[in-house]
Each structure stands twice: as structure tokens, then as C-alpha cells.
Amino acid sequence: MEGTELAPESADAFAAKLNGWDPRNRKPWVHFCVTPRAVKVWREENELAERELMREGRWLV
Template sequence: MTITEPARHRKQRKQDVLDRLAKDDDLWVATASPGGEPCLVPLSFVWDRETILMCTRRTNPTARNLTPAGEARVSLGHTRDVVLIEGTAEPVEGSALATESADAFAAKLGGWDPRDRTSWVYLRLTPRTVKAWREENELPERELMRDGAWLA
């Protein structure tokens, strides 16, 4: 592997992660059923109140795996600019979602607003760990958040 850029400091990587969370539209969500069957799907999201807010049909495996609360891993970026976030996700009914959060979600998704659709449920993931790296030279300090606290 050829390293093409110098390693970023943790502070810069944290800012890059926050920029991606603010600007990216979609991420990959990995969950597992109680029996251990993996599920990996792309979902649109909004970074809202230091959490990741997503939405899916409540009958989809992702929603079932996270009900009433469950562990998930999400990923942004490609293989040369990885962001991995692990945390606990909880379902939030559209009627229980703060207006500001629902409005932010709808605005980011071009007006699509599922808060009145009973067949859909929001999922709010609270990050516990965040890791980010581009090349091998960033692996030693890839952990940016531990136990819900930023390290930079």
C-alpha cells in the first residue's frame, strides 16, 4: 500500500467526521438479529443533536433488530476515507419526534417527510465510538470517540 498523504491529527479528523455527518446524505447501517443474522443496508440520515437520525419501515430487518433498542454500526465514506460509528439506536415514533428534528430530516431529504406515516419509524443512534482513517499511517490514532466522549 502506498501512503499518499501525511496523517491527519485527531482534531482534524474529528472536524472531517463532523463535516461528513453534516453533508453526507446516506450511510451504511449494520445490525444483527437476536439469532445473529447480519443485516447491512444504506439509509439516509441527518446529524441531529449529536446523534444520527435515520428512518425506515418498521417491518424492515434494521428496525426489527433495533427494537426496542439495539446495537448498530454505521459507516460513511469509501475504503480510503473510512468513518465507523458504533452505538445504541432506539426507535422514535414520528409523533414523538421533536419538530426541529423532523423538519431537519425532511429538509435534508428534499421534502420527504415520514413523520405522519405509521408504517415508518425513526431510529436515533447515539454514538459510543467513532473511528476514522484514510491510510495505514492513520491507524494508530483512528479512535476519535470512546464511551461517548470525543478524544480530540
């Protein structure tokens, strides 16, 4: 969606998280809302097995 179409409360929250940087005052921009379907975490390769936190959009933890 175009940034100018973003709900004011969402745009205000976005700007607050970025210490006041507000793209609504700039050239046209696009806002993406991302919904993760899977989340995996690890520090090293030996931890890769069974590190799923989300699968098919459902939290496992």
C-alpha cells in the first residue's frame, strides 16, 4: 500500500519506533506488512535441528 494510505495510528507507531523519522513527510514510499509463516533460530550449525519457533503461521513455543 502507498505510505499515505497507512492508518494514522500505524504510521505514528512506525515513526515513534524510528526516533521521529517519519516517511510521510518525504517522497512517495511503500509500506509492507509482513506476516511470517515460519521462524527458526540458532547460534551455530549444531543447533539447527529442532529450532523452529513458528510453523505455518502458528507459534510452537
